[in-house]
C-alpha cells in the first residue's frame with residue numbers, strides 16, 4: 001500500500017440557480033438546481049496509518065474534529081469497508097465556510113475519493129456517491145465531479161455542458177442558517193420544474209435570495225454593490241454571492257474595488273471538477 005497521497009483539491013461549487021418546487025412529507029424541500037465548480041479549492045493531503053486512527057490537522061476553529069466532515073467521511077468509509085487502516089489528514093482551508101460554497105461537502109467528497117484510492121478499497125463512483133449522500137445532500141455532486149442539474153433534494157444528477165465564465169465570488173461577513181431560510185414563511189415553494197433548464201439562463205433565479213436579504217443586511221448590501229459590475233446572484237442559501245464576467249480581467253477590476261468588510265476571490269467556472277483531474281494522476 002502507498003504510504004501517502006498529496007495535493008487532492010476540494011473545489012467550491014456555485015448554484016447557478018436554485019428553484020424550490022415543493023415541500024416533501026419529511027419537511028425537506030424538492031429542488032431543482034444547477035451546480036458548477038470553480039477552480040478555487042481547499043487542498044487535502046493523506047498519509048496512511050497501519051492502525052485505524054484518523055487524525056486531522058489543523059483543526060478548523062469552531063468545528064470539533066469528530067464533527068468535521070473530513071473525519072466523518074473517513075470513518076464512514078472505514079466502517080463501510082471494514083478497513084483496518086487509518087489516516088493522518090492535513091487540510092489547507094481557503095474556502096469561506098457556511099456560505100453556500102459547499103466547502104464541507106467538497107472536503108468530504110475529496111476524502112472519500114482519495115482514501116478509496118490510498119486504502120485500495122476499489123469502491124465504484126456510485127458507491128462513493130451513495131455513501132456521500134448520507135453525509136450531506138451536496139456530497140454526491142462533488143464525488144461525481146461534473147457540472148449538473150440536480151433534482152430531488154439534490155441527489156438526482158444529470159451532467160450538463162454549460163459556459164465556463166469567470167466569477168467574482170463575494171463572502172459577506174455573515175453566516176446564513178440553511179434551516180432558517182427553508183423555514184421562512186414567505187419562501188416561494190412552487191417554482192415549476194423546468195425541462196432542460198441549463199438551456200434557459202434567462203429563467204435562472206434563486207428562490208432563497210429574498211428571504212436571505214430580508215434577514216441579513218450584509219448580503220443585501222453586497223449584492224447591491226456587486227450588481228453594479230455584473231449580473232449577480234446568491235449561491236445556495238447564501239451568504240456568498242457571485243458576479244458573472246466574460247473575462248478574468250473584468251472580474252479582477254471589480255475585486256480591486258471590493259470594500260474591506262467583505263472577502264472575495266476570482267475563479268473560473270469548471271464543468272469538470274479539479275478533483276476528477278487529480279484522480280487521473282497517481
Ligand SMILES: C[C@@](CO)(OP(=O)(O)O)[C@H](O)COP(=O)(O)OP(=O)(O)OC[C@H]1O[C@@H](n2ccc(N)nc2=O)[C@H](O)[C@@H]1O
Pocket residue numbers: 015018027028029030031033099100101102136137138152153154178179182235236237238
Ligand atoms: C440547498 C443547498 C444547495 O446547495 O444549500 P447550501 O447548503 O449549498 O447553501 C444544499 O443542498 C443544502 O444542503 P445541506 O447544507 O447538506 O443541507 P442540510 O444540512 O441537509 O439541511 C439543513 C436544513 O435545511 C433544510 N433543507 C435542506 C435541504 C432541502 N432540500 N430542503 C430543506 O428543507 C432542512 O430543514 C434541513 O434541516
Ligand SMILES: Nc1ncnc2c1ncn2[C@@H]1O[C@H](COP(=O)(O)OP(=O)(O)O)[C@@H](O)[C@H]1O
Pocket residue numbers: 060063067068069070096097098099100101102103104105106107108236238
Ligand atoms: N471540513 C469542513 N469544512 C467546512 N465546514 C465544515 C467542515 N466540516 C464540518 N463543517 C461544518 O459545516 C458547515 C457548513 O460548511 P460549508 O459546507 O463550508 O458551507 P455550506 O454548506 O453553506 O456551503 C460549517 O459551518 C461547519 O460548521
